[in-house]
Amino acid sequence: MTDLGAVASALRQQAIELPSWAFGNSGTRFKVFARAGVPRTPQEKIADAAQVHRHTGIAPSVALHIPWDTVDDYAALAAHARDLGVRVGAINSNVFQDDDYMLGSVTHPDAKVRRKALDHLLACVDIMDATGSTDLKLWFSDGTNYPGQDDIRARQDRLAEALAAVRDRLGEGQRFLLEYKLFEPAFYTTDVPDWGTAYAHCVKLGDKAQVVVDTGHHAPGTNIEFIVAFLMREGKLGGFDFNSRFYADDDLMVGAADPFQLFRIMHEVVRGGGHLASSGIAFMLDQCHNIEPKIPAQIRSVLNVQEATAKALLVDTAALEAAQLTGDVLGANGVLMDAYNTDVRPFLADLRAEQGLDPDPMAAFARSGYQDRIDAERVGGRQAGWGA
């Protein structure tokens, strides 16, 4: 039997980080659809994120993307976040939107370009110092499009050198999260294409280097929960970029395309104790809302993660272990499916009510009038960053 009090207490501690870029206009390479009320400044993005926390109670931090969220005074930005009841989370570096990076950033064949990219990463650590952020998220678009274009091994050497320099710059309590991605924008080789490459670099660099799993960055059919279980067992899972996908890096709302996959991932997280704050695993969203309203989409995404977590916490672990140890294949599978098929929404609604929140965060936001207010007040909202 599962202890529902323990489930509730674990859920009360849950924290999901929102991406600042989810609140801006975004789109595909074909069209960016502009929406009324989108933020014009990083301060307004944080204000929108604070609304998600206000109604869900479990989204207390906002990730920034530099230079999309450039401001003069980062300490003041962090204070602004605190005033709104949230805090600045991971700092996401961006070494993929400058002409100099056409052939790569930290793996570029030209040392001058590599230096420029590294300087940006180090500047992001300065921002962490100013905001109190503990996590630097590194994603490199680096790779090649054609066989022979560059030396695959030399590029790994350059990558290792840059990562070591970043690691050396990090202060006490700071770490970097290295994100891998199968392909895009490079189509032949990608310098950090998979968890194994990210893991190998991070193992060499020690405790300040961890892997981040973006759920949209794998080949179709990849067993992501296996990767999660493996990295957690090795103490190398730093966090998630949650989103869902049907084809490639679709950046759709987490839990929308495959809620069962999200449950399986959260089952491995819970199995390894990753849901406890002490695990240090960062649960971040990395999504773009191209056709849906952004604040409600973030609320929906947070609720999807919460529901999957609740189901994972409901797994009867004693019954599961007993079935596994006696080779009861159908029984073991049945235990997992019972948890997955439980409708946890009434339980979560009660939990919110106990915490003084509206049981229905989507409806509460719709009623709040916030969207009407920002639609009227904000003119000239910015793109999320892509194509900016």
Ligand code: PSV
């Ligand atoms: C790359 O596709 C990525 O997932 C990285 O996390 C970037 O920083 C992010 O997208 C921006 O949306």
Ligand code: MN
């Ligand atoms: Mn990502």
Ligand code: MN
């Ligand atoms: Mn991505």
